[in-house]
Amino acid sequence: MSVGTxxxxxxxxxxxxxxxxxxxxHRPCRRWAVTPVHLLLLAIVGFTVLLTVxxxxxxxxxxxxxWDLGIYQQALWSGAHGGPFYESADYETGGYGSFLQVHxxxxxxxxxxxxxxxxxxxxxxxxxxxxxxxxxxxxxxxxRDLGGSSRRGLVAGALFLLSSSTLSxxxxxxxxxxxxPLETFALVLLWNRRRYVAGALVALxxxxxxxxxxxxxxxxxxxxxxxESPVVWSTLRHRPELPRWRRVREVLRTPxxxxxxLLLxxxxxxxxxxxxxxxxxxxxxxxxPFPTAESGYVIGGTPQALGLSLGALQVGxxxxxxxxxxxxxxxxxxxxxxxRSVVIVLPWMLFTFLSSNLNYVTMGFQYGFLVAAGLFPxxxxxxxxxxxxxxxxxxxxxxxxxxxxxxxxxxxxxxLIGVLALNVALxxxxxxxxxxxxxxxxxxxxxxxxGYAGAVAVADLIPRGAPVLASDVLFPLVADDxxxxxxxxxxxxxxxxxxxATALPEFVLLAESRLYAVPGWLAYVLYDPSVYGLRAxxxxxxxxxxxxxxxxxxxxxxxxxxPPTSNLTIAPSAAGVGTLSWLVPEPASPFGQAVESVPxxxxxxxxxPPFDLPSGEYRFQFWLKSWAETSSAPPSPSTAxxxxxxxxxxxxxxxxxxxxxxxxxxxxxxPISVTQNITQPAFQVVLRGYxxxxxxxIGLAEIIVTRVGPVS
Numbered sequence: 041m042s043v044g045t046x047x048x049x050x051x052x053x054x055x056x057x058x059x060x061x062x063x064x065x066h067r068p069c070r071r072w073a074v075t076p077v078h079l080l081l082l083a084i085v086g087f088t089v090l091l092t093v094x095x096x097x098x099x100x101x102x103x104x105x106x107w108d109l110g111i112y113q114q115a116l117w118s119g120a121h122g123g124p125f126y127e128s129a130d131y132e133t134g135g136y137g138s139f140l141q142v143h144x145x146x147x148x149x150x151x152x153x154x155x156x157x158x159x160x161x162x163x164x165x166x167x168x169x170x171x172x173x174x175x176x177x178x179x180x181x182x183x184r185d186l187g188g189s190s191r192r193g194l195v196a197g198a199l200f201l202l203s204s205s206t207l208s209x210x211x212x213x214x215x216x217x218x219x220x221p222l223e224t225f226a227l228v229l230l231w232n233r234r235r236y237v238a239g240a241l242v243a244l245x246x247x248x249x250x251x252x253x254x255x256x257x258x259x260x261x262x263x264x265x266x267x268e269s270p271v272v273w274s275t276l277r278h279r280p281e282l283p284r285w286r287r288v289r290e291v292l293r294t295p296x297x298x299x300x301x302l303l304l305x306x307x308x309x310x311x312x313x314x315x316x317x318x319x320x321x322x323x324x325x326x327x328x329p330f331p332t333a334e335s336g337y338v339i340g341g342t343p344q345a346l347g348l349s350l351g352a353l354q355v356g357x358x359x360x361x362x363x364x365x366x367x368x369x370x371x372x373x374x375x376x377x378x379x380r381s382v383v384i385v386l387p388w389m390l391f392t393f394l395s396s397n398l399n400y401v402t403m404g405f406q407y408g409f410l411v412a413a414g415l416f417p418x419x420x421x422x423x424x425x426x427x428x429x430x431x432x433x434x435x436x437x438x439x440x441x442x443x444x445x446x447x448x449x450x451x452x453x454x455x456l457i458g459v460l461a462l463n464v465a466l467x468x469x470x471x472x473x474x475x476x477x478x479x480x481x482x483x484x485x486x487x488x489x490x491g492y493a494g495a496v497a498v499a500d501l502i503p504r505g506a507p508v509l510a511s512d513v514l515f516p517l518v519a520d521d522x523x524x525x526x527x528x529x530x531x532x533x534x535x536x537x538x539x540x541a542t543a544l545p546e547f548v549l550l551a552e553s554r555l556y557a558v559p560g561w562l563a564y565v566l567y568d569p570s571v572y573g574l575r576a577x578x579x580x581x582x583x584x585x586x587x588x589x590x591x592x593x594x595x596x597x598x599x600x601x602x603p604p605t606s607n608l609t610i611a612p613s614a615a616g617v618g619t620l621s622w623l624v625p626e627p628a629s630p631f632g633q634a635v636e637s638v639p640x641x642x643x644x645x646x647x648x649p650p651f652d653l654p655s656g657e658y659r660f661q662f663w664l665k666s667w668a669e670t671s672s673a674p675p676s677p678s679t680a681x682x683x684x685x686x687x688x689x690x691x692x693x694x695x696x697x698x699x700x701x702x703x704x705x706x707x708x709x710x711p712i713s714v715t716q717n718i719t720q721p722a723f724q725v726v727l728r729g730y731x732x733x734x735x736x737x738i739g740l741a742e743i744i745v746t747r748v749g750p751v752s
Contacts (some may be wrong), residue, residue: 137328375418404479
């Protein structure tokens with residue numbers, strides 16, 4: 041027999057004697073209860089797994105591109121192998137020799153070994169999701185420290201994890217900004233606990249994360265200084281009886297000195313990081329020199345260098361205002377309960393208003409991490425004071441000071457659930473917004489598409505170390521190589537490429553959806569058998585056909601996936617009616633419609649949607665008719681009235697044929713046939729028709745493309 045306290049009894053109850061049990065009997069066990077801590081950990085694990093999987097779905101849809109997944113992949117590959125965190129995208133567009141000159145992301149030195157061990161985009165997705173999810177822990181602890189219950193802390197964590205800003209930013213590739221919420225929340229937590237040394241170390245880690253961190257650290261320092269201001273003011277004004285030295289000592293209390301020192305350190309760190317990027321990386325670390333030309337990035341210590349001006353205030357002012365009103369509404373305006381907490385997010389808010397770049401106030405980019413880092417400390421402070429009396433209490437928690445009201449019991453839980461649901465509905469997780477939302481994170485359908493394996497197989501044929509120029513949507517497939525270069529997402533003649541018409545890349549990896557971005561000097565020689573050969577082809581991928589050209593290759597191309605149909609019929613409604621033609625009812629047409637030129641038109645009448653064709657011999661059949669616009673003065677039979685063109689990507693004009701009025705002036709539709717021998721697979725084929733004279737009208741009933749045999 042022993043004496044002790046019952047661990048399940050309430051605090052303050054006197055010890056009781058434990059009565060011995062009969063032989064063979066067992067004392068009943070306490071039922072295991074789910075606590076807010078358990079729910080928070082479950083939410084963190086669920087968030088990490090879900091967003092990693094959804095990010096992987098974006099990857100296999102080939103939605104991530106050079107900007108920004110490929111940039112981080114190549115920079116980390118460079119850093120993991122002793123390089124200067126080089127990535128070709130910023131070299132080509134701004135002359136940067138290192139990503140560390142673009143952002144002060146020295147934290148990547150800690151990420152590089154992980155990427156070297158597991159060189160995959162999924163590694164970065166899992167790391168980002170885990171880091172973002174773990175930021176809910178200091179947020180939870182902060183609310184609990186402030187006198188809120190553990191359930192309030194759970195609400196704060198849920199608001200952060202399900203915030204539309206958090207979700208949309210986490211699902212946009214990988215970004216170093218994802219570390220800022222964790223660092224800022226931990227700093228506020230430690231400063232609130234007056235653990236200044238640990239807090240200073242967290243601030244230092246933030247300084248090594250990116251150049252925006254000192255701004256948030258300064259906001260945190262100012263927040264705590266404002267919190268100490270009533271004590272300072274009271275000491276200076278209302279206690280004149282104290283000796284001067286006592287008043288000075290009271291004013292210079294540890295919280296005041298520590299917060300003032302943190303503020304000064306943040307200001308100094310911002311400018312030190314600028315100097316490091318501008319000069320010290322090149323002079324001390326041997327990195328390439330900082331570029332002097334305009335690069336498009338906002339880097340500097342003045343408003344002008346940061347692209348800020350009062351004139352930019354009017355650019356998208358309504359969109360900016362609506363964005364910030366919505367951001368605060370999606371957290372129930374909780375930061376306004378403690379107004380001084382707004383100083384943490386205020387610098388970023390002002391930055392967005394004074395900048396003309398509306399991406400800063402668009403969901404679906406990495407800038408949502410900056411919003412979360414500054415906004416959610418205020419959410420924590422506001423939530424600790426918010427009357428959540430309607431929420432059930434955990435075991436051992438004190439009764440709330442706010443009286444329970446029947447109305448509160450009804451609407452507060454519903455309000456919280458509604459806000460959380462609204463945040464999710466405004467994120468890329470909402471199926472209604474996928475593929476149509478504002479930012480890059482929304483441009484995906486989150487499904488398993490066919491053809492991704494084929495695209496990977498084509499890219500894997502490129503030997504490591506071989507110079508390759510890739511479309512931006514395919515660059516992540518080859519980014520783990522310092523000899524990989526990227527094309528822009530559109531035509532850009534200003535790219536700083538090591539290639540030109542006389543110094544061609546060894547491999548060219550192209551996505552059909554980005555063929556328009558291929559420079560002319562390269563497109564001109566891709567189908568020249570004396571220069572390039574088609575090395576491999578994946579017909580069906582999320583970005584259309586994926587094609588690999590190899591310089592000097594003369595073998596048989598490797599092919600993945602089935603080719604598109606060799607026989608197709610193009611209806612008049614798909615023929616691209618323009619300003620010089622219209623779609624009219626036509627009983628004689630198989631489709632009941634026809635494309636006809638407007639009266640007295642001369643110029644392009646139609647252009648078909650682009651289509652692909654495998655190699656072979658083809659017949660293009662145009663069902664046409666023509667008539668005189670002025671019956672009293674018809675064109676002579678030898679007058680050219682119609683020109684037909686067939687143009688694929690990079691293979692030059694297949695045909696450019698003129699037809700006379702005598703050849704096409706029929707009462708009904710008659711076929712005009714053109715035969716073309718296609719020796720290589722053709723992509724983005726477009727058929728166009730032009731009216732050559734305003735004196736004759738032209739009608740098109742249909743276009744039939746037929747493969748009549750193998751390559752002749």
